[in-house]
Amino acid sequence: MTFDPAWNGASEGGTKHLSSPDQMVEDFLACVDYIGTRPYVDRDKIGVIGICGSGGFALSAAKVDPRIKAVATASMYDISRMQKNGFGDSMSDDDRLATLKTIAEQRWADYESGDPVLTGRGAPLTWDAEENPVGAEFGEFYSRPRGYHHRAIAQFTMSSTQSWMNFALLDDLEWLAGRPILLIMGDGAHSRYFSEDVYEAAPQPKELFIVEDANHVDLYDKLDKIPFEKLNAFFTKAFAG
Numbered sequence: 001m002t003f004d005p006a007w008n009g010a011s012e013g014g015t016k017h018l019s020s021p022d023q024m025v026e027d028f029l030a031c032v033d034y035i036g037t038r039p040y041v042d043r044d045k046i047g048v049i050g051i052c053g054s055g056g057f058a059l060s061a062a063k064v065d066p067r068i069k070a071v072a073t074a075s076m077y078d079i080s081r082m083q084k085n086g087f088g089d090s091m092s093d094d095d096r097l098a099t100l101k102t103i104a105e106q107r108w109a110d111y112e113s114g115d116p117v118l119t120g121r122g123a124p125l126t127w128d129a130e131e132n133p134v135g136a137e138f139g140e141f142y143s144r145p146r147g148y149h150h151r152a153i154a155q156f157t158m159s160s161t162q163s164w165m166n167f168a169l170l171d172d173l174e175w176l177a178g179r180p181i182l183l184i185m186g187d188g189a190h191s192r193y194f195s196e197d198v199y200e201a202a203p204q205p206k207e208l209f210i211v212e213d214a215n216h217v218d219l220y221d222k223l224d225k226i227p228f229e230k231l232n233a234f235f236t237k238a239f240a241g
Contacts, residue, residue: 001031009151017118019156021060021080021167024053028061032068045069045239049231051220052191053077055183059198060169063176070238072182072231074219078194083164087134088193099161106158119161122154134190141217170198177203182234184227186214207234 006023007014028048036043047070050058055073062068085091091099110116123142124135141147142154181202183195187210199208211218214225 001035003027003031004151008156009149015116015157017116017153017156019160020163021057021169022163024057024079025061025064025169028057028068029065032061032065036067042239043067047071047235047238049074051075052216053079056080056169056194059173059176059181059202062179063170063172066179068179070180070182070235071176072184072234073195073198074184074226075186075189075191075216076183076195076198077191078170078198080164080167080169081194083161084168087190096165100165103158103161110157110159116157116159118153118155119158120155137190137215137217141220147217147221170201173198173202178205180234180238181206182209182231183207184209184211184219184230186211186216186218186225188214189216189219191216 004011005019005027007016007018028050032046035041036046046067048058048062048068049072050056051074055076056078058068058071058073059076062071081089084096086095106117121143122135123138124132125139125143127136127139129136138154142152181198183199183206185192185195185208189195195208199206209227209230211225211227214222218225
């Protein structure tokens with residue numbers, strides 16, 4: 001089962017383009033509610049695959065929902081850590097305070113206008129690959145026919161950032177103990193430190209699988225790089241018992 005997150009894409013309700021750690025995780029829990037009530041589904045064989053930010057959401061959901069028996073991630077991003085600390089944990093305390101002040105002022109403006117301001121486009125339409133290699137990677141996917149969709153604008157309400165900075169997704173990973181975790185990443189992925197750190201923090205059984213000659217976005221859609229056989233073997237073993 002695949003889905004658009006609440007308030008994004010084709011999903012209805014709420015403030016469009018709102019991004020919430022609690023809601024993003026709740027989406028996964030609601031999917032388990034649904035598929036576990038289908039007559040053709042074995043409730044003891046429910047697993048989750050999360051790509052990019054959804055990898056973090058999948059792990060966070062499984063952490064509090066033992067109905068999820070196994071989790072695989074690809075190019076996993078910890079959005080809460082990214083928002084709180086910046087890319088590569090590079091954000092200074094002064095920069096963080098300045099960001100929070102800007103968002104706080106924007107909330108009044110949003111309230112008065114009734115039209116929340118969105119963040120800058122996370123996948124730029126044009127880019128300098130040397131100056132902004134991460135933006136170039138996302139732009140080549142989301143802002144080109146390769147991955148473009150008119151509802152996937154790579155922007156969220158600016159005020160959403162506060163929730164991500166305030167609530168950690170991936171604390172208490174030890175709660176996953178006994179349920180297998182597979183973390184897949186490209187050897188050239190700018191995001192690989194997220195998967196590496198989760199691998200160090202997570203309990204057994206766990207595996208970090210590295211795809212050679214692959215960047216972060218390659219594992220979104222490059223059929224010759226996505227390790228389908230590895231995923232199939234992982235879930236087959238996880239559900240064998």
